[in-house]
Amino acid sequence: MNNTDTTYSCLNCDRSETDVPLVSLRYAGSQEWICTQCLPTLIHHPGRLSDKLAAADQLTPAPSDDEL
Numbered sequence: 001m002n003n004t005d006t007t008y009s010c011l012n013c014d015r016s017e018t019d020v021p022l023v024s025l026r027y028a029g030s031q032e033w034i035c036t037q038c039l040p041t042l043i044h045h046p047g048r049l050s051d052k053l054a055a056a057d058q059l060t061p062a063p064s065d066d067e068l
């Protein structure tokens with residue numbers, strides 16, 4: 001077994017860490033990875049990730065700049 005070549009991918013768009021920067025997050029007891037381009041979706045529209053991130057529909061969306 002050799003796990004050193006494990007690559008991670010974005011929970012939303014499934015792009016690999018070899019293609020995009022990934023940010024690690026922990027939520028609801030599990031670790032996930034999300035790319036920087038999908039991170040705003042998690043912040044402002046977490047419900048859109050509810051089928052990919054468990055319990056994401058329970059997150060409160062942060063207001064976007066034009067709503068402040």
Ligand SMILES: [Zn+2]
Pocket residue numbers: 010011012013014015034035036037038
């Ligand atoms: Zn992504």
